[in-house]
Amino acid sequence: MVSEDLVICPARITLDxxxxxxxxxxxxxxxxxxxxxxxxxxxxxxxxxxxxxQQVDTTMWWVQWTLSASEINxxxxxxxxxxxxxxxxxxxxxxxxxxxxxxxxxxxxAWRNEAA
Ligand SMILES: [Zn+2]
Ligand SMILES: [Zn+2]
Numbered sequence: 001m002v003s004e005d006l007v008i009c010p011a012r013i014t015l016d017x018x019x020x021x022x023x024x025x026x027x028x029x030x031x032x033x034x035x036x037x038x039x040x041x042x043x044x045x046x047x048x049x050x051x052x053x054q055q056v057d058t059t060m061w062w063v064q065w066t067l068s069a070s071e072i073n074x075x076x077x078x079x080x081x082x083x084x085x086x087x088x089x090x091x092x093x094x095x096x097x098x099x100x101x102x103x104x105x106x107x108x109x110a111w112r113n114e115a116a
Pocket of ligand 2: 080094097100104105
């Protein structure tokens with residue numbers, strides 16, 4: 001039973017050629033990044049929108065954007081791992097980056113599986 005529904009920000013971004021080239025150049029054996037990404041923060045969050053583009057070892061490359069600009073920045077995982085266990089029965093880790101705005105989220109980016 002879910003005690004609170006976390007509503008995810010509906011903002012989306014389409015990566016430009018340079019951003020796709022950046023992700024394509026990362027040393028990972030992962031599938032290529034989708035050209036369109038959705039914000040993974042809580043709806044109504046402050047600051048820039050953010051979507052995880054790619055993960056290389058312990059570094060996560062997040063695309064962050066506003067109405068006027070976008071950039072790709074490296075982050076590590078949010079340290080709130082396991083703390084969410086007090087909020088739900090499942091032992092879930094926060095799936096966002098350290099210092100993210102809004103509430104912790106263990107949402108596993110269901111939209112990522114749409115094309116899988
Ligand atoms: Zn957002
Ligand atoms: Zn968090």
